[in-house]
Amino acid sequence: MILFKRTRTFFFIAISAILLISCTNKAEEKNYLLGIVNPNPKLEKTIKSFKAAMASNGYEEGKNISYYSIFKQHDIDLKLPELIKQNPDLILTFTTPGTKKTLDAVRGTNIPVLFGILYDPLEGGIIDDLVNKKENITGVKVAGSVQKALEWLPGLKPGIKNVFVPIKFDTQAARLSLAELSSGAEKLGINLQIAEVEDKAQLTSALSAIPANTEAMFILNSILIVSNIDEIVSKATMLNIPIGSNTGQIDRGVTITYGQDSEYTGKQAARLAHKILMGAPASGIPIETAHFKLGINLKKALEIGLTVPDNILQMADIVVR
Amino acid sequence: MKILSSVSIRKSLLIAFITLAILPVIFVNSVLSWKNISFQQGQAVRNQQEIAKRVSIIIRSTIGNIKYKLFSVSSQNNLLNIPQEELKTLLSKTMHIGDDIHKDAINSIALVSESGMEVLKVSRTEIYTSSNSRNLSTSDEYRMPYTTGLEFVSNVYIDKETGEPLVILALPVKEPASGLIIGVLVAEIRIAFMWDIITSIQIGKAGAAYILDSKGRVLAYRDPSLILKKTILKMPPKTGLGKGLLGENSVTASEQLRISNQIYYVVVELPASETFEHLSLDIMSIVSFLMLSLTGSISLWLIVSKRIIKPIEALSHTAGMIESGDFSLKSHIFRKDEIGRLAVTFNKMTDRLTTTINSQKVHIENYEKANKNLEEKSRQLEELNRHFHIEMNVRKKAEYQSAQINHLAALGLMTTAIVRRTESHSEAIVETVKTLSKQIDPDSAAAISVASLLRTSENTLNTLQVIMALGNSDNGVRQPAAISEIISECVHICETFMGNDIHIYLTIPNNLPDIMLQPQLVRLVILNLLCNADKFLDESPGNANFDRTINIQASEIQQEGKLLLKLVFIYSDLTPRSQITEDILFPFSGNTAKNIFDDIWLNIIKSIMSDLGGTLNIEKSKTGSSIINMELPAFKHLNTR
Structure with a gap:
């Protein structure tokens, strides 16, 4: 009887060991943690698109990926260390300040950083080279479309020479995009009527003081300006002048845009995130330029009395009718 | 055999059981695994070749579409004479119209005149003006199409501004009527779509696809850092098991992709560990079987040890103790099988041996006691004997002396009588002889005899006298x-x-x-x-x-x-x-x-x-x-x- 019991115990241990070995052989599905640092609420659309694209790549929130989001500027300093402690697989950042703080926080760790949208990380001081980066970072830059966006305006309304540009330098992108715009305007022989404002009141005031020869407006990457786009659109409509922009906002009444599309950029960032999560080092992935899309708000164009040429409509990626 | 004879039965059985458990499993599974490896490798190569073929088809198709778009422009009548704005619209449309991939693929299009000067250029990011016009007369993208009449594809290069991989696709612009080359349409193609295609392909769990140019340089791979580092692999890509981009042991398959003058290789690679994943399962099965066999063998060995070896060892131990003189030890095996019966017999034998030895001990003790008694008796007997001998000797001597005395006394008497009688006779003889000798002629022979007789008689008489004297003195x-x-x-x-x-x-x-x-x-x-x-x-x-x-x-x-x-x-x-x-x-x-x-x-x-x-x-x-x-x-x- 004792022998039987011993033998039974021995068999039990042996079979358990075999089962244990078999079980350990099964690959355990990884659960990813992604941090999102986005102090700009206007980019929510991009994040949504990013998450959707991630899901289509197989990263389903709550299933095999979870997001730790920091949405407010003042939360960054508070919550970022907590996020780093959790050793996320990747941190998705937006805006130059948000990206800078994140990059400082992850320094010394292997946590990769992916910026979803940055106007120009090179000029913004995030990286020192677009290809050979020292930091474990990559992302999508949106610079490069301002000149072309400006170029599209004469196509919509030939002969434009004076363009009103309200701006607040509340972002790095605002300065850089204005510089790019100025360069393009010079090439095209366009005169920029730059109105620097500090707040909404000043904007209102500037709008009310638009020069009489103004033939178009141009919206750059300024939070204040983009946040008050409705007022600007309203004024432009009143003046029957088109608005050009590199920031999208086509659905908010901007007549013609050429630049990154929030949805598409979100997808683009998601593709880079997928690469990183697949094992590619972020530092080795070249920074991509956002896909620039041509958008026409046909409805607004007609409203201000413009006839949009067919070839433009044919080339347009987005048409708001 | 000599070695085996020195190994204990327990070890021998363990070795035998383990050998019987392992060898057949290893042999059979080795054969099966070898066949499996060949099959799986072949299957993996076929699958990967299929993937590579599909990738090359997609790429060829995409490039083909782009080429088609450009060709549709280049083959337009009087292209170089079209007004600037119209030409710009045409080129812009060519660049922007199409599906996502094709539309985004063209970064810029430039129309180059017969002299090699850019006539017009449209770009996604730059504003072209006549002051930006470049002279391409010495560049390949102009020379090759212009001189050969064939389309030209440049090597892949990275745009330093955007970090994107680009190639230049140049097509000759021909006069439809004459077929003469009047210019070149130079398009800058973003081949990031190739990266996306390569990245989007899921090849197993850890497999990867990549594109190499004719020199082995990696053009597209999921880790762009390798591209940027200008990683070069050995050419041509090997099909089958060997060294690859993923490591030393990979199964690779490749497909050649020719685009105009460029030859690319689409390589699909899967780590050998994954290719032979089923083999790993097989190995796991083998290991499991081995473990089960080993478990069985060891169990069997334990049972055999418990049932046979241990009792034998116990018996051996008991026998050893008995041999060393400890008869108190018993074999405690209470079974009804052969070993149990052997143990019982052994115990009985021990009991009997103990009884015999004990009785022998008693016998020995008795014998020793008897011996001692015997020795004592012998000693006493010897003592008695000695006394007896002494007594006997004394007695014998006494008796003997007595008999001798008697005998001598009788002899003496007899001798005395004889001697006395003889003495008188002898004296008479002597006297007679003396008388006779006086009467005989001294020179006669008789005289000699008489003299001799006289001498003898005298001797005899002397002797008798001596004897008499002796007898008297003794x-x-x-x-x-x-x-x-x-x-x-x-x-x-x-x-x-x-x-x-x-x-x-x-x-x-x-x-x-x-x-x-x-x-x-x-x-x-x-x-x-x-x-x-x-x-x-x-x-x-x-x-x-x-x-x-x-x-x-x-x-x-x-x-x-x-x-x-x-x-x-x-x-x-x-x-x-x-x-x-x-x-x-x-x-x-x-x-x-x-x-x-x-x-x-x-x-x-x-x-x-x-x-x-x-x-x-x-x-x-x-x-x-x-x-x-x-x-x-x-x-x-x-x-x-």
Whole structure:
């Protein structure tokens, strides 16, 4: 009887060991943690698109990926260390300040950083080279479309020479995009009527003081300006002048845009995130330029009395009718 | 076999069981696994080749579409003469219209004139003005299409501004009517779509696809850092198991992709570990089987050990203890099988052995006790014996002495009577002979005989007188005596009687042992041996004078632990008589008691010798001499002379 019991115990241990070995052989599905640092609420659309694209790549929130989001500027300093402690697989950042703080926080760790949208990380001081980066970072830059966006305006309304540009330098992108715009305007022989404002009141005031020869407006990457786009659109409509922009906002009444599309950029960032999560080092992935899309708000164009040429409509990626 | 014989049964069984468990499983599974490896490798290569083919088709198709778009522009009539704005719209439309991939793929399009100067350029990011116009007359993108009339694809390069991989696709612009080349359409193509295609392809869990150019440079891979580092692989890509981009052991398959003048290779690679993942499962199965077999074997071994080896070891241990003398140990195996029965028999045997040994011990103890008793008894018996012997000796001696005394007394009486009778006869004979001799002519032969007779008679008379004297002096008391003195005395007497007729030589050591006896008896014997030897010795033929030589040698000898004195009388020219005849006993002839006195001398001597505890024998030497050996008990007197 004792022998039987011993033998039974021995068999039990042996079979358990075999089962244990078999079980350990099964690959355990990884659960990813992604941090999102986005102090700009206007980019929510991009994040949504990013998450959707991630899901289509197989990263389903709550299933095999979870997001730790920091949405407010003042939360960054508070919550970022907590996020780093959790050793996320990747941190998705937006805006130059948000990206800078994140990059400082992850320094010394292997946590990769992916910026979803940055106007120009090179000029913004995030990286020192677009290809050979020292930091474990990559992302999508949106610079490069301002000149072309400006170029599209004469196509919509030939002969434009004076363009009103309200701006607040509340972002790095605002300065850089204005510089790019100025360069393009010079090439095209366009005169920029730059109105620097500090707040909404000043904007209102500037709008009310638009020069009489103004033939178009141009919206750059300024939070204040983009946040008050409705007022600007309203004024432009009143003046029957088109608005050009590199920031999208086509659905908010901007007549013609050429630049990154929030949805598409979100997808683009998601593709880079997928690469990183697949094992590619972020530092080795070249920074991509956002896909620039041509958008026409046909409805607004007609409203201000413009006839949009067919070839433009044919080339347009987005048409708001 | 010698090694095996020295290995314990337990180890031998363990080795045997494990060998039986492992070897067949390993052999069968090795064969199956080898077949499986070949099959899986072939299958993986086929699958990967299929993927590579599909990727190359997608890329070829995408590039083809782009080329088609550009071709549709380049083949337009009078392209170079179209107004700038119209041309710009045309090129912009070409660049922007299409699906996502094709639309975004073209980064810029430039129309180059016959002279190599850019006529117009549209770009996604730049504003083109006439001041930006470049002279491409020396560049390949112009020269190649222009000179060959064939489309041209440049090497892949990275745009330093955007970090994107680009190639230049240049098509000749021909005059439709004449077919003459009038310009070149140069398009900058973003081939990031190739990266996206490569990245989007899921090849197993860890597999990867990549694109190499003809020099082996990596153009598209999921990790762009390798591209940026200008990683170069060995060309052409190997199909099958070998070194790849993923590591040393990868299964790779490739598909050549030709786009215009460029040759690319789409390579699909899967780590060998994943390719042979099923093999890993097989190995796991083998390991599981092995473990099960081992478990079974070890269990079996444990059972066998428990059921057979352990009891045998216990029995062996018990036997060992018994061998070392501990009989208290028992084999505690309570089973009904053969080993159980063996254990029971063993225990019974041990019990029996114990009983036997115990009884033997009792026997030994008894034996030892008996031995001791026996020894004690023997000792007592010896003691008794010794006492008995002493008593017996004393008694015997006493009896013997008594008998001797009686015998000697009788002999003495008899001798006295004989001697007295003989003495008177002898005196009469002597007187008669003397008278006779006076009457006979002294020169006659008879006179010689008479003289001889007279001498003999006188000797006899002397002897008798001596005997009488001896008999008178012998008081029967024994005392230590030195034989040399006795012999010397006897020799002196004999020479006195015998005169020149006798020559006696003595060889007598000084320190001879003494004899314990009546010296007179010994003297009598020796004297008779010297003087009356002729009574029992035959005189030598031809020697009528009885002129004899006697050698007397004395020595001590050890015989049977006794000290003896040996006297040897060697008579020259004399041999023992065959019998004592009347002639010899001449002096006593005529006596009625003649027969009674036959051998009287010899018998007397022998009797005396016997009485003295000695021996006497006569023998004849080879030279004809007679030797009389006398042995007498002797002892070393404290005051040996």
